[in-house]
Amino acid sequence: MSPRRPWHPWAxxxxxxxxxxxxxFYPLGYAAYRSLFSWDLLTPPVxxxxxxxxxxxxxxxxxxxxxxTLLFSVVVVVSSTSxxxxxxxxxxxxxxxxxxxxxxxxxxxxxxxxxxxxxWLWLLDREAGAVGGLLGHxxxxxxxxLGSPGIALYTxxxxxxxxxxxxxxxxxxxxxxxxxxxxxEAAALDxxxxxxxxxxxxxPLLGPTTAFIATTxxxxxxxxxxxxxxxxxxxxxxxxxxxxxxxxxxxxMDLQVxxxxxLVVVFFVVLMGLTTLQLRLWxxxxxxxx
Amino acid sequence: MTPAxxxxxxxxxxxxxxxxxARRDExxxxxxxxFWFSYGGRNREVxxxxxxxxxxxxxxxxxxxxxxxxYHEGLAKLRTALAAGVPPGLTHVVGEVVPYLxxxxxxxxxxxxxxxxxxxxxxxxxxxxxWVGGGDRPLVALPFxxxxxxAYFDAALMSALGLRPxxxxxxxxxxxxxxxxxxxxxxxxxxxxxxxxxxxxAALVGQAGGSIVEADGRVSLGGxxxxxxxxxxxxxxxxxxxxxxxxxxxxxxxxAVNRDYLSGRTAMIWTSTAFLRxxxxxxxxPVLAAPLPADRRAAVPTGGTYFVVPRGAPPDEKEAxxxxxxxxxxxxxxxxxxxxxxxxxxxxxxxxxxxxxxxxERHPNAAVTLTQLEDAxxxxxxxxxxxxxxxxxxxxxxxxxxxxxxxAAALEEGRRRIAARRRP
Numbered sequence: 001m002s003p004r005r006p007w008h009p010w011a012x013x014x015x016x017x018x019x020x021x022x023x024x025f026y027p028l029g030y031a032a033y034r035s036l037f038s039w040d041l042l043t044p045p046v047x048x049x050x051x052x053x054x055x056x057x058x059x060x061x062x063x064x065x066x067x068x069t070l071l072f073s074v075v076v077v078v079s080s081t082s083x084x085x086x087x088x089x090x091x092x093x094x095x096x097x098x099x100x101x102x103x104x105x106x107x108x109x110x111x112x113x114x115x116x117x118x119x120w121l122w123l124l125d126r127e128a129g130a131v132g133g134l135l136g137h138x139x140x141x142x143x144x145x146l147g148s149p150g151i152a153l154y155t156x157x158x159x160x161x162x163x164x165x166x167x168x169x170x171x172x173x174x175x176x177x178x179x180x181x182x183x184x185e186a187a188a189l190d191x192x193x194x195x196x197x198x199x200x201x202x203x204p205l206l207g208p209t210t211a212f213i214a215t216t217x218x219x220x221x222x223x224x225x226x227x228x229x230x231x232x233x234x235x236x237x238x239x240x241x242x243x244x245x246x247x248x249x250x251x252x253m254d255l256q257v258x259x260x261x262x263l264v265v266v267f268f269v270v271l272m273g274l275t276t277l278q279l280r281l282w283x284x285x286x287x288x289x290x
Numbered sequence: 291m292t293p294a295x296x297x298x299x300x301x302x303x304x305x306x307x308x309x310x311x312a313r314r315d316e317x318x319x320x321x322x323x324x325f326w327f328s329y330g331g332r333n334r335e336v337x338x339x340x341x342x343x344x345x346x347x348x349x350x351x352x353x354x355x356x357x358x359x360x361y362h363e364g365l366a367k368l369r370t371a372l373a374a375g376v377p378p379g380l381t382h383v384v385g386e387v388v389p390y391l392x393x394x395x396x397x398x399x400x401x402x403x404x405x406x407x408x409x410x411x412x413x414x415x416x417x418x419x420x421w422v423g424g425g426d427r428p429l430v431a432l433p434f435x436x437x438x439x440x441a442y443f444d445a446a447l448m449s450a451l452g453l454r455p456x457x458x459x460x461x462x463x464x465x466x467x468x469x470x471x472x473x474x475x476x477x478x479x480x481x482x483x484x485x486x487x488x489x490x491x492a493a494l495v496g497q498a499g500g501s502i503v504e505a506d507g508r509v510s511l512g513g514x515x516x517x518x519x520x521x522x523x524x525x526x527x528x529x530x531x532x533x534x535x536x537x538x539x540x541x542x543x544x545x546a547v548n549r550d551y552l553s554g555r556t557a558m559i560w561t562s563t564a565f566l567r568x569x570x571x572x573x574x575x576p577v578l579a580a581p582l583p584a585d586r587r588a589a590v591p592t593g594g595t596y597f598v599v600p601r602g603a604p605p606d607e608k609e610a611x612x613x614x615x616x617x618x619x620x621x622x623x624x625x626x627x628x629x630x631x632x633x634x635x636x637x638x639x640x641x642x643x644x645x646x647x648x649x650x651e652r653h654p655n656a657a658v659t660l661t662q663l664e665d666a667x668x669x670x671x672x673x674x675x676x677x678x679x680x681x682x683x684x685x686x687x688x689x690x691x692x693x694x695x696x697x698a699a700a701l702e703e704g705r706r707r708i709a710a711r712r713r714p
Contacts, residue, residue, distance in 0.1 A: 041373040042394040121537075127477075127555055142476060146537055149692060233539040237689045252366040254680045 028268060035261035045258075052262035062266065068153060069222060069242040075157040076164065076221035081213055083161060084168020085206075089198075091169070092176045102173070106166035113163070113226035120159045121146070121231050146232055149239035156240055159227055164220065168213045175209030176202065211282035215275055222271050243267045322352040323379025323603070323610035328364040328595075329357075332568055333435070336630045344617045351610040353380070360541055361595070368600070372396050377600035379607025380614060384595050385420060385669060386676035388431045391598065393673040398599040399428035403612050406432075409619050410638045414666045420592055421671045422505075431596035432615055433636040435627070437563040438590040438662055439493050444557045445578035455580030459497070459522055462583045466532040469557035480534035482526060483550055484560035485543040486691050488679045489593055493560075493582055494519030496589030496667050502683075503670040509678060509708050511701045518585065520690050520697035528694050535692065562593060563659040566632025570655065579655035581662040588665040594633060634659050682707050 035052055039045035056062040087105055091098045108116065123130050124145040132142050145155040179202055187197050225244045228234060234241035234249060241249065243263065250260035329337055334357065341355045358364040361384050371377045383391065391397050400406045406429055415436040418425030443455060447469065456462040466481030484490050495502055500515025512519065526533035534556055536546035548565060550556040552572055560582065570577045582590055597615045599608050617623060624640040627633060629649070635641050641660065644650060650657035669675070682704055690700040 040394075041369040042391070042396055125537075128553070136476075147535055231538075233542050235539045235688065236535075236692050238685060253362055254677065255366075255369065 028264075031261040031264040033261075034257055035265050037258045039257040040255045041257055048258065052258045053266070056259065056262060056266075064238070065241065065243055065246050065263075066270065068238075068240075072153055072157050072160075072224065072242055073218055073221040075154065076160045076224075077214055077217045079157070079161040080164040080168050080217050081210065083165040084213065085172050085210075087165060087169040088172030088176055092173050102169070106170055108163050109166040109170075111163070114230055116159065116163050117227045117230035120162075124155065147236055149236045152232055152236060152239045156224075156227055156231060157221075159231070160221060160224060164217055168217065171209055171213050172206065175206045179205050207282065211279065214282070215278055218274060218278060219271065222267075222274075243270075320348065320350060320352045321606040321610040322354055323607040323614065325353050325355045325611070325614065326358045326364060326368065326378045326381040327355055328359060328361050328382070329435075330360075332571075333564070333631050336627060340618065340623055340627065341614075343623075344614055347617075348613070351613040353610065353614040362540070372600060372602060375602055377602050379603045380597060380599055380611035382434045382595040382597050384676075385431075385593065386679065388417075388596055388598065389421070389671050390673040390676060392427070392430050396601055397430040398601045398603070398608060399430055400432065400599065400612070401429045405616065409616075411619075412634070412636055412638055412641065412663070414663050414668075415592060415634065415636050417596070420668055422668050423671050424668070427671070431598055432619065434595050434597045434618065435564065435631070435633040436592055436594040436636055437633055438592055438659065438666060439490055439560050439582060440563045440566075440590075440659060440662060441580045441582055442551060442559050442561065442565075442569055443578040443580065444551075444554070444573075445576035447557050447575070448578060455578070456583045458583050459585045462522075463526065463530060463532075466526060466558065467530060470530075470532040477531065477534075479554065480550070480556045481532040482558045482560075483534040483536055483547050483556040484523075485536055485547055486523060486688055487540070487543060488684050488687065489591060490560055491516075491519055491683075491687050492591045493589065494522060494585075496591065497582065497585040497587060499586035501667070503672060503675065507670070507672070509675075509705065511683070511704050511708075513701075515586075516701050517697040520687065520700070523691045524694055524697070527691060539688070562632075563634060564594065564632050566655055566659065567630060568632065577655065579658045581658060581665070588662075589667055590662055590665050591669065592663075592666050629653075629656070632656075632659075634663065678708055678711070682711070 034045075036047060036049055037045035038048045038051065053062075091102050091105070124132070126132055126142050126144050126147065129145075131145070136142065143151065146152050183201055184197055187201055192200065222242075223244055224242060225248065228240050228242065228245045229248070232240045234245050244267070247260050247263045247267065250256045250263060325341070327334070327337060338355055341353050345352045356378070358367050358381075364381065365383060365387060368377065368381055368383070377396075388397075409432070411433060413419035415433045416424075417427075417429060417431045417433075420433075441455060448454070451468055453465055453468055456465045462482070469479070469481035470477060471479040492502060495512035495515045498512070498515035498518040500510070500512035502509065502512055502516070504510050510516075523533065527535060534550060536543040536550065538546050544561060547556070547559050547561050548569065551559045551561075551569065552574075554575070563579075566577075566579060581588065597618075599611050599615075603611070618627070619637055621637065621640045621643055624635050624637050625644060628635040628640070629644075635644060650660070686700055686704045689695065690697055
């Protein structure tokens, strides 16, 4: 069946397409162009070709940045997805206590990043924080959660997981409620225990939900900024300087538009690659099991 | 109600609201300049009070203060506005970036503005005295909120322990040790804290007898003095365990130092004179200010910001901006700004008036800021220095102190990177 007016679909797509061009494709293309210059906005731009890229990679800065961001993302995606799934399995029941717990867990997700960061900044204070106090009662020595280069990135990942777990939980609960009860009952009648039912039925059927959660968490973790800006400003040393924060530092602090643009391009390519890879893996996995 | 009446009522209502919200200017023909500023809290209140007073006193000029975030954010916005060709009539920037903005041709020379060279500025705080060769260049920067690093103590604690502010680095180590309070393995109160950053390191390098940039323009990072400065921090942090490293970086670290001091978790801090009134008003204990200790010599850098007029601003805005700057540099405003914030008065006549009024006898902490000014050293006129600081020196200082790396090797690495650095 063909539409009566063939241009209708294009007209309907046009506003979205225009927004994408103006706010996405053009800025990205402009960033790619500017990445070939050394420029500080004030003095005339100097064409340096791929100089910004080679400078970033030759000093090892790009590799360190990528490694740090990837480590942060892996911790966040794996932990928030696992925690979300665990909480969903625990709280997917029609009781008031479970409803209250669901609301409490999800509330972290609706709080702004800045508020979350300020809250944890206070909780994790080495001397006066509630976490330190609690551990002190258990005989654990004070930990410099945000001041130690070896720990700070994991601490920020933990805060991010705390915030994102509610989001994963809600989506997993929706996924769990879509699992047909008859199949689970039939499997139970056939003698399958809870673990087997989860492994053979629930988990495979949660595949699309998991793929969605993992992909959106991956993107969110790669884009992390507020929590770093408020809690560590990329430090101590450069221990928590991840991609987006490095872009911010380059352009706002160091006044290097060219290098910041080069980072934007690399960031886009990396994120695009990882997302594609992740979706492909999940699609293939889902296809093999169905 | 008919739809037509409803529409009319809506239009009338919106029009009335718009009229009610519209600001009425008593002198609509006044030349008005936007003033982009970077203060929060008390300093912002004081500045806005003074701007209101200026506007109330003028028939030809007016100023419109607009908050633009901290110094870094303000500078980023200024650059963007300059690139877009729509700069404000007036702003203020940290001293380190004045040479950069000047060399980029973005600042209005003020030499021909009426009375620009007859303002009676404190030499060390003016462009001529704050930079090596600053007086040989066109006048582009007039001092606004100027400061130096200074030491603050819990006076009651110092008195109870029979301590006096340290005058040398050795005494600093001793006093920090005496002020530190431990409970088993935990430190309940640190003796000392300071942001591990550029400005304070520059002070230490100067005290150790060196300078970051040599007279010939070579960036030496202080040589042996630079190493001694880093080694002092390393000793206090790692060997003595008496110095608390503040959380965060840049101005966040400064705020953390203030918080620790006010909450009694640190008994002695180094921070800016800018916080004098803030700390005095908010501390639950008497605040004692003292000059920084000396090593080979007494030395402090100056800091804070300068008024600058962007060259690309409209002529009317520049005129109004300069009128506001002149107003701010009059004794009444200079004194009010200084006494309500802690920044140093920037004109000689204002200082003299404060002296005559007995202000410094009543507020000995404020007198310390002036005394210490005698030890201030000028910065090199280097358009590139603030970039080197951001990109190389700051991370290097932080890394060396936190990771306890050998200072000599770290500074050598810094010098190598500076030499290899491609200009933007």
